[in-house]
């Protein structure tokens with residue numbers, strides 16, 4: 037049995053994760069903690085799942101890694117500086133691993149993968165992500181990661197700057213620039229999590245769209261991460277290697 041702790045257990049995703057861990061025959065939910073609980077309650081867990089908030093996740097990770105507990109992290113808001121800090125903590129706690137994935141939905145991971153594959157065939161790519169209005173970070177972790185993957189594929193494919201004649205614009209009108217890829221963030225009641233990758237070429241457009249219809253969509257990927265994190269050395273980014281992508 038894998039002893040699992042959950043941070044953010046009362047949150048929108050945390051509730052689903054706790055249900056899934058409790059239903060898994062190879063896991064035991066040993067701690068279900070939220071913001072008013074001490075992180076000390078994680079003692080005894082082998083793996084901790086974190087779906088909290090970008091403002092608190094780093095403190096959680098420092099404590100867990102320092103105590104030899106392998107984190108599986110869904111919380112977003114990671115940039116290269118934060119990832120470097122996590123790598124430093126892992127280096128100081130040999131044998132402890134960490135998986136950080138901006139999206140645990142299998143279809144979302146495939147959407148990112150397909151966008152990366154398609155990127156080198158199109159001169160233009162833009163990303164539109166659409167989320168519920170309670171979301172703290174913009175653009176979403178998924179959109180940020182997709183843009184990075186697309187930018188890397190474009191660079192490997194020898195593609196230069198995208199055509200864009202904009203010479204005057206209101207602040208924000210062209211979205212955020214992530215590695216040269218424009219990312220537009222919509223926040224709208226009624227939405228959960230959605231993304232479109234628009235790829236434009238000569239006379240045709242490819243749209244790759246992903247829709248999250250329920251937060252239970254994240255749990256198979258989280259359980260996969262919990263099962264595998266102990267054997268993945270150091271820091272693993274994204275679910276892709278666990279899906280052989």
Ligand SMILES: NC(=O)c1ccc[n+]([C@@H]2O[C@H](COP(=O)([O-])OP(=O)(O)OC[C@H]3O[C@@H](n4cnc5c(N)ncnc54)[C@H](O)[C@@H]3O)[C@@H](O)[C@H]2O)c1
Pocket residue numbers: 043044045046047048049050069070071072087088089090092109110111112113137138139140141254
């Ligand atoms: N990677 C993915 O697949 C994925 C999917 C959905 C959401 N997310 C991300 O997960 C995070 C949480 O999303 P959500 O919609 O569940 O948010 P939410 O606000 O519904 O839940 C977060 C929970 O964390 C709790 N919390 C805050 N500080 C805490 C602390 N120090 N210790 C323990 N619990 C604490 C809050 O009280 C809340 O219950 C966000 O960063 C979101 O972007 C990632």
Ligand SMILES: O=C(O)C1=N[C@H](C(=O)O)CCC1
Pocket residue numbers: 112138139167171172175176177178179228229
């Ligand atoms: O609801 C959220 O918040 C989500 N966050 C992740 C992101 O930022 O990409 C994944 C999708 C849902």
